[in-house]
Amino acid sequence: MLCVRMLWAVGAIVGVAANILWLHVAAEKLSGDRKNCGRGRVTERSPAVRLGRPSVGLLGQKPTPQLSVYQQSHRTAGMVEGEELPRQRERNNRQRNNRRKQRYNRRPATFSKNVVVVLGIKGDDQVDVVRGKASEFGEIVDVSCRVTRNDNFLYIVEFAEAAAATAAVKDMKISDDTSVAFKRLPSARPAPPRGEGNPQIVYVSGISDIEDTALLEIFGGEVTEITRGTENRYAFLHFATQEQAEAALSKNDIQIGDVALRVEPHRPILPRTPLVGPESDVKLVIIGPPDVNDQDLRQFLNEIGKVTRFSRRSRRVAFVIYETPEEATAALGRSNEVLPSTSGPITIRRFVNVKRQNTPVVRAAPAQSPAAKKTPARKPNPKRQNSVRTKELAPNAVYVANVNGLSDDAVKGFFTGNIVEYDRLSGGEAIIGFDTAQDANSALDQNDAALDDKTNLVVSKKRPITNRRKRRYRNFRVLVTGFETGFPKDQLKEAFPTAQKLQMRNKYAVLFFKDQEAVNEVVAHSGQEIFEGIPLVLERLPRNKS
Numbered sequence: 001m002l003c004v005r006m007l008w009a010v011g012a013i014v015g016v017a018a019n020i021l022w023l024h025v026a027a028e029k030l031s032g033d034r035k036n037c038g039r040g041r042v043t044e045r046s047p048a049v050r051l052g053r054p055s056v057g058l059l060g061q062k063p064t065p066q067l068s069v070y071q072q073s074h075r076t077a078g079m080v081e082g083e084e085l086p087r088q089r090e091r092n093n094r095q096r097n098n099r100r101k102q103r104y105n106r107r108p109a110t111f112s113k114n115v116v117v118v119l120g121i122k123g124d125d126q127v128d129v130v131r132g133k134a135s136e137f138g139e140i141v142d143v144s145c146r147v148t149r150n151d152n153f154l155y156i157v158e159f160a161e162a163a164a165a166t167a168a169v170k171d172m173k174i175s176d177d178t179s180v181a182f183k184r185l186p187s188a189r190p191a192p193p194r195g196e197g198n199p200q201i202v203y204v205s206g207i208s209d210i211e212d213t214a215l216l217e218i219f220g221g222e223v224t225e226i227t228r229g230t231e232n233r234y235a236f237l238h239f240a241t242q243e244q245a246e247a248a249l250s251k252n253d254i255q256i257g258d259v260a261l262r263v264e265p266h267r268p269i270l271p272r273t274p275l276v277g278p279e280s281d282v283k284l285v286i287i288g289p290p291d292v293n294d295q296d297l298r299q300f301l302n303e304i305g306k307v308t309r310f311s312r313r314s315r316r317v318a319f320v321i322y323e324t325p326e327e328a329t330a331a332l333g334r335s336n337e338v339l340p341s342t343s344g345p346i347t348i349r350r351f352v353n354v355k356r357q358n359t360p361v362v363r364a365a366p367a368q369s370p371a372a373k374k375t376p377a378r379k380p381n382p383k384r385q386n387s388v389r390t391k392e393l394a395p396n397a398v399y400v401a402n403v404n405g406l407s408d409d410a411v412k413g414f415f416t417g418n419i420v421e422y423d424r425l426s427g428g429e430a431i432i433g434f435d436t437a438q439d440a441n442s443a444l445d446q447n448d449a450a451l452d453d454k455t456n457l458v459v460s461k462k463r464p465i466t467n468r469r470k471r472r473y474r475n476f477r478v479l480v481t482g483f484e485t486g487f488p489k490d491q492l493k494e495a496f497p498t499a500q501k502l503q504m505r506n507k508y509a510v511l512f513f514k515d516q517e518a519v520n521e522v523v524a525h526s527g528q529e530i531f532e533g534i535p536l537v538l539e540r541l542p543r544n545k546s
Helices: 002-031 069-074 086-105 127-134 162-171 212-219 242-249 294-304 325-332 408-412 437-446 489-495 516-523
Strands: 034-036 042-044 110-119 140-147 153-159 179-185 201-205 223-228 234-239 262-265 279-287 307-312 317-322 347-352 389-392 397-401 419-425 429-434 458-460 462-465 477-481 501-504 508-512 537-540
Touching (some): 162 179, 201 242, 212 223, 234 242, 279 325, 294 317, 307 408, 317 325, 437 458, 477 516, 489 501, 516 537
Antiparallel strands (some): 034 042, 223 234, 279 347, 307 317, 419 429
């Protein structure tokens, strides 16, 4: 038995040695197989690469990457190893220039020196845990948690010293999923234009915890009026004489407890240029603090009169339409009132339809030498003039364009008439049907209404038609109705496997088939419940003559 085991071990050793010898001979043979790549460069190419498979590498040899047909045909004898091809060089340079422009045009980010943020913690109940970890690096002023727009939890830690915040960013670790970084500060906004103020008025800030009696003791003099600002963070002191106001300005940066007061002369913000355009009789604009609640605002507006339409575009701006001009005028008298759920007053003004004039862009003509020949002006082609075709809509319908990014309610908020039908199209377009033709004509007043600095609203009675290429299977079509808006398109495709194409709309769909037999077979199932509880109506569309 012992002899059998010894013979088996010797055979195994001999087999391993034979395999190593064979691999060594194969490597020497492949190292001598060299191939010219078409530009005077000799590289090692394994049989696997020549057959289109990636090179594996034998006995530690470095595999050579395979060249594409384009690389082999565009390399020249003057190119060195690793040099970019002309097309690759052009693409890389273009991408590099784009990144450089984005980097230069971007405002430089500023970060806080003593405030850090912690991301990656699941839940808003870990304030004590974050406080305990952060206290290892220095004195803590405050720890708070807020929810971001992406429903993530952001913990904000404010240190007393900047060195402690730097150490926390470097070494603080709560778990493997958390990250610590300095808090990014908002970009500085340009200061608003200011004018000459009253020399007897002084601006004082940093007085959130200081009462009026304490202000009178600090500045002295005869103060006739104290006007507090939002959340009592600043105030305007009205002195009896100009000399008393100048004496108060000398107390700038005075230290009251832990806060240094800022005292400056009165310089009011210049009023904005008033909007020029036709004013609406029933449509109003409400501007207020971002914490205005929709329910409280609606209740406040309904107390004045009957509101036919209410839409809110942002946290600070809302639009409202009253039933009569008298109710809108009454609402203007309630401006500058403070709602129970807000921190400041709301401003109510009439809606102004601003129409901007599109100024054509004038480009300079390229410089030409005196000897250059002047090419004759090309005659306009009469066939291409007025090539944009339009289609007349119904008397009570209008065509709306440039509404990309706006919700359906926001688009409807531009119009005062009773909307009975709304069809949202692709490409920022929509067809709106009103109750009467008079409402549709009134909607044309919103044409060229400013959506932003570069885009205006388009409202017309004609819908533009673009020349589309002829579709295949256009003469064998079936109209599908009977389903609600939002019906899954995939289920409709699975129900009609013989359809070549499917066009889905809000409340109907169009199926395209290859021949008339497929159309007849599908139409025969009209009225049947192809889906549970949904009887579909299948109708054959007429054939197009073209």
